Amino acid sequence: MQIIVRYLLLISMVSAILVAGNIRFLPYKKNEFSPILSEKIAIGFNLSVESVVNVEIYTPDGALIRTLTTGTAMKKGNHILEWDGKDKKGTVVPDEAYNVVLKAITIGKVEIVDPRKTSGGIVQKNLNPKIGVDGKIRYTLPTPSRVLIRLGIGSGAMLRSVITWKPKNSGKNLQYWDGYDQDHLVKIQKHKDFKIIFSAFSLADYAIITTGNRESYFDYVEKNAYKPDLSSKKARLFNAKSKLMSPYYVRTLTDTREPIIRFVFPDNIKRDKEGIPIVKKGDRVRVKVIMDEKDAQRMAQVKYEITFFDDLDFTSEEEMGYVPISWLWSPQKEKGKHILTVNIASFKGHIGLKSTSYIID
Secondary structure: OHHHHHHHHHHHHHHHHHOOOOEEEOOOOOOEEOHHHOOOEEEEEEEOOOEEEEEEEEOOOOOEEEEEEOOOOEOOEEEEEEEOOEOOOOOEOOOOEEEEEEEEEEOOEEEEEOHHHOOOOEEOOOOOOEEOOOOEEEEEEOOOEEEEEEEEEOOOOEEEEEEEEEEEOOEEEEEEOOOOOOOOOOOHHHOOOEEEEEEEEEOOOOOEEEOOOOOOHHHHHHHHOOOOOOHHHHHHHHHOOOOOEOHHHHOOHHHHOOOOEEEEOOOOOEEOOOOOEEEOOOOOEEEEEEEOHHHHHHHOOOOEEEEEEEOOEEEEEEOOOOOOEEEEEOOOOOOEEEEEEEEEEEOOOOEEEEEEEEEEO
């Protein structure tokens, strides 16, 4: 009996040695595709020992949405499995960057290659985006990354979020912008103090970017009740302390989503034929700022400040604000049409912004 046990232990130890480093990714021919157009993408891998292979597809927030499998053991060498961009329910996934994990299964051993634990999250430096007179924002990424582009006035109002941590591929990228603020009230590109905030951090190796689907990622996650699992990314952050890591790498996309806010003027206020509020200089007008219910619940977990601007000039600030907020505003501009702007900025990097026109009679 002891001889048999020792023999089985020896076999197990030999198996473990044989499959150490057994599976690895092969370079992709492409890492971006459009499943809504029935395109597929090949995920290549190399085996040094005959194994059953599972290729697991995860949302950027760590929810497993699809497992591709060879079913039976494959011989050593190069192989591919194709993904059609659909989840386990057969639904085309929304545009995003999906992470791929390899699993090689042999006798007495399961080897896992999870790029999220060893790559991604590195802040990209010296990108120097260029904005043309046509409003196109051009930039080059050294590696596939998540990108943030915000536009506003130096030492003043933030006026537009062009993209918020969207996955973009390596190489030359082109982002169109019409030169206007988010509510299309003023062409801020021509303002003397115009500024651009541009940030990016790398995706995990072998992430796959999907394009062409108009469904919101946030709606998709909520509809399917996917629960986030950031354990792999947190392991990466822990093991890469010496590198310049972005804190956004270990936050869910839902957590980085920017809140939607709006102004509410008193019901009895006078308005022109287009519905623009009409006030008098020096009036005291109680203006409310409200937030969508889901955003309000999420933002209630963080601290944020609320800042008001009149024609892009600083007017008032609540350093520890809460929404809904009622602001007693006294307009001081001259007769004519003007712009009132509010920014909500959290200590975790959220920016909510809204501008509205008003008229001084």
